[in-house]
Amino acid sequence: MTSGNLLTDNPELYEARFPDPERLAGRWAEDCLRRYGAGPRVLDLGCGTGRDAAQLHASGRTVVGADLSEAMLAYARDRHPGPEYVHADLRDFALGVFNAVVCLDSSLLYCHTNDDLDGFLASCRRSLTPGGLLVAEMRNGAYFLGRDDLLNTPKVNAFDWQGTSYRSTTTLYVDRTAQLLRRTRVWTADDDSAPVEQRSAWRLLLPLELRHFLTSHGFTVLALHDGPGPRTEPPWQEGDLPGTAAEADRLHVVARLDA
Numbered sequence: 418m419t420s421g422n423l424l425t426d427n428p429e430l431y432e433a434r435f436p437d438p439e440r441l442a443g444r445w446a447e448d449c450l451r452r453y454g455a456g457p458r459v460l461d462l463g464c465g466t467g468r469d470a471a472q473l474h475a476s477g478r479t480v481v482g483a484d485l486s487e488a489m490l491a492y493a494r495d496r497h498p499g500p501e502y503v504h505a506d507l508r509d510f511a512l513g514v515f516n517a518v519v520c521l522d523s524s525l526l527y528c529h530t531n532d533d534l535d536g537f538l539a540s541c542r543r544s545l546t547p548g549g550l551l552v553a554e555m556r557n558g559a560y561f562l563g564r565d566d567l568l569n570t571p572k573v574n575a576f577d578w579q580g581t582s583y584r585s586t587t588t589l590y591v592d593r594t595a596q597l598l599r600r601t602r603v604w605t606a607d608d609d610s611a612p613v614e615q616r617s618a619w620r621l622l623l624p625l626e627l628r629h630f631l632t633s634h635g636f637t638v639l640a641l642h643d644g645p646g647p648r649t650e651p652p653w654q655e656g657d658l659p660g661t662a663a664e665a666d667r668l669h670v671v672a673r674l675d676a
């Protein structure tokens with residue numbers, strides 16, 4: 418058994434497992450930036466493979482993509498050129514001055530503690546021009562209040578990649594004390610390698626709690642809703658307006674730094 422993360426250590430596999438051929442996430446982010454009049458300089462935090470950063474770059478933005486994973490950054494530089502890609506921790510960063518920060522696919526929820534969230538928002542505040550925007554998209558902690566359809570039951574997934582058959586068994590559970598959604602995932606492969614167990618966790622952030630963090634750090638919340646967005650069902654399409662409920666499993670937020 419080894420550590421590491423098969424998906425984030427293999428960005429190509431990550432894109433194959435979570436395809437976004439229409440670049441919906443990047444297009445949705447660009448729609449938010451335009452709707453609320455953001456300037457051109459954008460920081461994509463937790464940029465992963467760089468596909469969203471590159472989509473924003475293709476929309477005419479000057480983009481910096483930041484991530485903790487060197488494997489992701491190397492892949493992004495090679496496969497999604499245009500933005501500048503840098504190593505940074507979203508919980509405490511200083512990468513220059515931007516008109517907007519975007520944080521997609523639950524990257525913000527790697528802020529596990531309140532101190533992490535304060536560090537993230539203080540860094541955003543230092544990095545944004547007055548009136549700058551924060552656009553984020555993530556799991557909705559409120560979804561898990563009274564629902565356990567995604568929890569506690571192992572889900573098996575099998576796929577072939579580069580000549581090897583992989584099988585993952587994933588279980589999600591709620592750690593109420595830490596207010597985290599925890600995931601254990603066990604990988605097996607038909608290449609005689611030993612099983613690999615990986616553990617991840619995301620903050621279970623409630624919509625009104627997020628609103629409170631944002632206002633405490635000098636932001637005005639412009640939109641906070643469960644969809645439509647790039648990972649909702651049905652998915653967001655060009656021309657869709659932001660919703661008003663915060664009930665379903667994805668949460669979308671746009672907030673403006675007070676001048």
Ligand SMILES: C[S@@+](CC[C@H](N)C(=O)[O-])C[C@H]1O[C@@H](n2cnc3c(N)ncnc32)[C@H](O)[C@@H]1O
Pocket residue numbers: 425442462463464465466469483484485486489505506507508520521522523524527
């Ligand atoms: C689920 S991926 C999202 C990637 C990309 N935003 C997307 O939507 O395709 C989360 C990314 O956050 C990165 N990450 C995790 N913790 C981080 C941290 N503390 N600071 C910066 N990046 C982090 C991971 O390396 C990974 O690339």
